[in-house]
Amino acid sequence: MSDSSSPRTVPARLPLATAPQASALLRSLTGLLARWMPRQRWFAGKGRPLSSLTLVSATELLPCTGGGPIPGLLHLLVRTRLGGQEGAPPAGDCYQLLLGVRPTLPPTLNPALVGRPADGPLRGKAVYEALHDARLAALLLERLRAPGRLGGLTFGRAPGSAIPSGLPARVLTGEQSNTSVVYGDTHILKLFRRVSPGINPDLELPLALAEAGSGRVPAPAAWFEATLPPPPDTGNSTGGGRDERHRDGAEPMTLGVLAPFLSGSSDGWQLALRSLAERTDFTGSARSLGRATAEVHTALATVLPTVRLGREQLEHVAAAMAERLDEAAEAVPALRPYRAGLRRSFDTVADFARRGGTCVAQRLHGDLHLGQVLHTAETGTWSLIDFEGEPARPLADRRRPGPPVRDIAGMLRSFDYAACQHPAGGPWVDSWSRANRTAYCQGYAEASGQDPMDQLDLLRAYETDKAVYEVLYEARHRPAWLHVPMAAVRRLAAAPG
Incomplete structure (x- = not known):
């Protein structure tokens, strides 16, 4: 299997996509993320320092560099290397991050603060865990309601699935390896934190069970993946849908699955x-x-x-x-x-x-x-x-x-x-x-x-x-x-x- 998430793969059609911009972005966030990520429940390298980060992809779901009151929403895939792994192969764990960006942070979001970059394209802005911001979590639901591509992300939706708009969002608490957001009382989104190339069984198997007519498992309503481009020297930096990705020899990473929420x-x-x-x-x-x-x-x-x-x-x-x-x-x-x-x-x-x-x-x-x-x-x-x-x-x-x-x-x-x-x-x-x-x-x-x-x-x-x-x-x-x-x-x- 080819490593479709190697450091060379930076989406080429995004506001933060050029190599200098992407490098400046990562440099400005590295120190903040290196301190913040190991404290998160979903981080797998407990007890070991995070020695380096490599940017895999950066996608602006909402513009992050403007000066207005509207928050920005940044999707990152970053690869980590832990302390003591100097002799290890280049590939390490890849994590999915959704970061909100605001000039000032409301007090209710202070617990979600990652930090304020001292330089780079987000200098001085508050960078925080986006899913705790109901406004940004609602935007993610809207993206799931509208299949298509945005940069390196592909959004899919099951035929005939009913996903209401305007549902209030709340992040589930508790010990989880991932992060789950409940929308109203009808849907739940599981966001995978540690990701790798290939379809996640939490999407693959419920889809198969829905095909079999099983009523024991909620059928996925929507999902999204990272469809990372091939190396630049192939002459194809934009990629395509699921079939095209497989022709390129790269497997999409499953990033999240939206399913019915069994209220009650x-x-x-x-x-x-x-x-x-x-x-x-x-x-x-x-x-x-x-x-x-x-x-x-x-x-x-x-x-x-x-x-x-x-x-x-x-x-x-x-x-x-x-x-x-x-x-x-x-x-x-x-x-x-x-x-x-x-x-x-x-x-x-x-x-x-x-x-x-x-x-x-x-x-x-x-x-x-x-x-x-x-x-x-x-x-x-x-x-x-x-x-x-x-x-x-x-x-x-x-x-x-x-x-x-x-x-x-x-x-x-x-x-x-x-x-x-x-x-x-x-x-x-x-x-x-x-x-x-x-x-x-x-x-x-x-x-x-x-x-x-x-x-x-x-x-x-x-x-x-x-x-x-x-x-x-x-x-x-x-x-x-x-x-x-x-x-x-x-x-x-x-x-x-």
Whole structure:
């Protein structure tokens, strides 16, 4: 795959597009962004200094260099290099930024301030996180309502989708790897922060499920991508639509997806915590959630290719799990005493493969847990959302087919996570988790005809791999939560091989 976001690619038909202007812009913002980006929840390089920034593209959605009261809106793609990466290849993480520009900043927007450049085309102006400005967030919605191109950005819209104009915007708070904006009570925009060439599964899979007629996943209404131009020496600096981009050998980056907002729904995590707090039965909900998961898997297998994993592929799966375990144990010392016990689950999969075992793999949700499902009380139905996969993993990995038990293992871990939040703990809480794990698998088997427990060794291996991922994630982002996956690590390491 060609690196369509290399530093040489600066859109050539934009107000800030010439090389000197782009260089001056980045120089004026580098210091501000280098201090601001590492403090953001979506920044992946926690704990390491940001040593350099490279401008990938700059697009003015609203003019930023005027002197009037109308705010400017600047879209940036910047590539980062972290401290200690001097010997690393040039390609680093690419981030999407939406920056507002005003001569003076209203007090309500002070928390969103990035800083004031001391020089360059934005000298002295207030540069801030644009999505917190309702006026600029509304402009982005208008761009999504009107398909077409603006510089290096392409806006697409699903045929027949109804997107009202003039909807009030509000940014969702909470811990996210991306940024979400709710418009009125009808739509939600997910803006991907860490981006790479290729279609994001959070656009690809819901579009495929809409084609399959699945009612379990909100269908995308609109989206936008970065269609970066090829190198200047090709003689084509303007690019084109999706087909033309592929002819050039470059893949668009998915930047954001607008989907229906399921107003009045509650996510599974909050419902599970409420059940634990009130000591109520949740197994009926868990069973119906298992059926919903099976329906989504069945629909994905209908419209997208499936493969059968044989000995070589399954041995590779087991080896990759063991490698991730070793890497996590190096980063998190608390994991090291359990490494041998956890590895037994992966060895069991390799042994299964050597005995001639196989399994079917298909496209999956990729990061399924109770926070990624919504329950609508009015209809009594579950919906699955957020098909991006685990953001820390490369996009190619997140788009790779896998056994359905991988998603199931993620949900089983989520029931454990919820149980660990109960302050009292004890036998009732443990029983709650076991009962709902069982009910979820039963519901899945009822709807799919495939009982996850028939693949117990593979299921346990994926649950172990997920727990290892959680240990590394919590150690980096939420150390106070590390005890939750560590409880699972101790249980899984002590399980017989």
